Amino acid sequence: MLKGKSIILGITGGIAAYKGAALCSKLVQAGAKVNVIMTESAAKFITPLTLQTLSRNPVHIDTFDERDPGVVSHIDLADHADLIVIAPATANAMAKLAGGHADDMLSTTLLAATCPILIAPAMNVHMYEHPAVVHNMELLASRGAMFVEPGTGQLACGYVAKGRLAEPEDIMAAIEAWFVRGGMLAGKRVLVTAGGTMERLDPVRYLTNDSSGKMGFAIAEAAQLMGADVTLVAGRTSVAPPAGVRLIRVESAQQMLDAVMDVFEESDIVVKSAAVADYRAVDISDQKLKKSGERLVLELERTTDILETLGKRKSRQFLVGFAAETEQVEHYAMDKLQRKNCDLIVANDVSREGAGFNGDTNIVQVFGAEGLIVSLPILSKREVANCLLELIAGRLASVEGTAHDS
Ligand code: PMT
Numbered sequence: 001m002l003k004g005k006s007i008i009l010g011i012t013g014g015i016a017a018y019k020g021a022a023l024c025s026k027l028v029q030a031g032a033k034v035n036v037i038m039t040e041s042a043a044k045f046i047t048p049l050t051l052q053t054l055s056r057n058p059v060h061i062d063t064f065d066e067r068d069p070g071v072v073s074h075i076d077l078a079d080h081a082d083l084i085v086i087a088p089a090t091a092n093a094m095a096k097l098a099g100g101h102a103d104d105m106l107s108t109t110l111l112a113a114t115c116p117i118l119i120a121p122a123m124n125v126h127m128y129e130h131p132a133v134v135h136n137m138e139l140l141a142s143r144g145a146m147f148v149e150p151g152t153g154q155l156a157c158g159y160v161a162k163g164r165l166a167e168p169e170d171i172m173a174a175i176e177a178w179f180v181r182g183g184m185l186a187g188k189r190v191l192v193t194a195g196g197t198m199e200r201l202d203p204v205r206y207l208t209n210d211s212s213g214k215m216g217f218a219i220a221e222a223a224q225l226m227g228a229d230v231t232l233v234a235g236r237t238s239v240a241p242p243a244g245v246r247l248i249r250v251e252s253a254q255q256m257l258d259a260v261m262d263v264f265e266e267s268d269i270v271v272k273s274a275a276v277a278d279y280r281a282v283d284i285s286d287q288k289l290k291k292s293g294e295r296l297v298l299e300l301e302r303t304t305d306i307l308e309t310l311g312k313r314k315s316r317q318f319l320v321g322f323a324a325e326t327e328q329v330e331h332y333a334m335d336k337l338q339r340k341n342c343d344l345i346v347a348n349d350v351s352r353e354g355a356g357f358n359g360d361t362n363i364v365q366v367f368g369a370e371g372l373i374v375s376l377p378i379l380s381k382r383e384v385a386n387c388l389l390e391l392i393a394g395r396l397a398s399v400e401g402t403a404h405d406s
Pocket of ligand 1: 194195210211212213214215216253272273274275276277278303304305306307308320321322323324325336348350356357358359362
């Protein structure tokens, strides 16, 4: 699986740097081409010669130590990497990456890289829990960095607590899992909708909902990391969309319908996580509505149900809807699945703590024609996205397998 993959192993200055050597050895044995970049502090814990011997490649420490006049080393390394793994990652290394600093070979290469980054932190427990470190890790995660959590045990500083670098076997498992997922949706065109729609009442007022776009953005980003070509149709959102996807911004349910219909035919998978208005104003005032009287009655009319429209049109597309419910989740989810002709429905009970709108986590149950397929515990929206897309990829593969066989 790792054969021929180009991996940069960044080793930063903590006592766990010695485990970087074991990881390097495992990566090479698995067939990866490993280029090691050490910080100067890391070189105080373990010799570059050890890593050079294990990786069978020169070790990079100094940005200005240019050995090949034909290339600029940090750009060349960054351009050719399939994955960068930082193990161990100190608080300082993560702070530099979060802040965009480029003052040594590793930080400079990280800024030049466009490939995914896997970070395995290791430090004292109080450092690990410091708000600045927590903030930096959240920021890096929001930009797509993946993490292998530290373990709990005896720390070099004497504490028995969380902060030990994950074992090299666990970091290897995370790397292999990423490469497996990386190709799962290769060649697939995925259409994702995210955020809430806005239904104008006048030039300054509108009807909307609490959707932040986080769930849909996580799905779009995860699909892209699995190799898909992603189109993201996004309404009103409160977070930045993922980079590298084709983004179409819309406001109203009608605009979302139009944008979705434009790309539906060419899509293989459609995931409708957007919270779409069911009603819109019959008349949209050109001018700001003036106060008059104690009550104002707005006349609303039904919007087109986009998912239902797609369900009627679909030919080969794998169609996934969401269901935001507060009661009788299974009953309503199954009703939507059948009525809207979906292959899967992802139901979230938005009345539960940690589920639904706005937060970083969700609690979902996925239903298919056969009923409940999986009930996931509370997970980050990124993890929900990964689980959902793995399920979709598996189902699609078995459908395509059946089609090829017949
Ligand atoms: O964006 P976040 O803050 O991360 O929140 C995520 C979420 C709660 C918005 C998401 O997890 C979710 O549940 N999305 C669906 C919300 C919704 O509109 O549910 P619904 O049960 O009302 O609609 C069912 C399905 O029909 C949805 O796939 C919806 O996109 C679709 N629909 C609804 C109405 C309409 N006019 N057209 C549609 O396509």
